[in-house]
Amino acid sequence: MLTEHTDKRYEEELTKLREEILYMGGLVEDQIQKAVKSLVDRDSDLCNIIIERDHEVNRLDVNIDEQCIKLLALHQPAGRDLRFITTGLKITTDLERIGDMAVNICERALELNQEPQLKPYIDIPRMARISQRMIHESLDAFVREDTDLALKVCKDDDEVDNLNAQIFRETLTFMLENPQTISRATKISSISKYLERIADHATNIAEMVIFMVKGKSIRHMKELPPSV
Numbered sequence: 534m535l536t537e538h539t540d541k542r543y544e545e546e547l548t549k550l551r552e553e554i555l556y557m558g559g560l561v562e563d564q565i566q567k568a569v570k571s572l573v574d575r576d577s578d579l580c581n582i583i584i585e586r587d588h589e590v591n592r593l594d595v596n597i598d599e600q601c602i603k604l605l606a607l608h609q610p611a612g613r614d615l616r617f618i619t620t621g622l623k624i625t626t627d628l629e630r631i632g633d634m635a636v637n638i639c640e641r642a643l644e645l646n647q648e649p650q651l652k653p654y655i656d657i658p659r660m661a662r663i664s665q666r667m668i669h670e671s672l673d674a675f676v677r678e679d680t681d682l683a684l685k686v687c688k689d690d691d692e693v694d695n696l697n698a699q700i701f702r703e704t705l706t707f708m709l710e711n712p713q714t715i716s717r718a719t720k721i722s723s724i725s726k727y728l729e730r731i732a733d734h735a736t737n738i739a740e741m742v743i744f745m746v747k748g749k750s751i752r753h754m755k756e757l758p759p760s761v
Contacts, residue, residue, distance in 0.1 A: 557590065568583050572641075580642050597622075667732055
């Protein structure tokens, strides 16, 4: 929630910044969804579209950084506005890296599409859905300054970690039982790891929101608090 300002132009620039960050978040969410769809549907054309569209994610990253720096330089914000802008700068870094992970998924999918399918994809789409939701909720928490929602995102990361561990065990079993599956199993395990990293980036955003609102860091805590 942005503070009302007497400077209308400044208020419009803050609103535009918020909208650009949310647009970038929506774009990377879509990149993840389509990257995993290209894997499940064995759609190499879609893989190439997603890889090419990463340029748009990178462009937004640069543009938002420039907007933040301009706001800091011209208006010298303080208090909530300063925290909002500096957190926005950090968030775009995580969103850009999420976009990179979507590209990595597509690159592995292109390789897997050249080989017989090893197994039905069940847990990987589940991981993708959870990761997408985490990104969406972390950005909602940012805009609404909702620390309860941000903390929920942090806790949801455990579910993704558990699925990643499950897929690792499953692919390892394939490799041990049949060495001919090693190449495919390794690529599937890599995709699972990319999704786990996406969830980590969403968690980073949520942790930054908590720091922005409460001035309290929960990073590296062994156990998350019940509330902040």
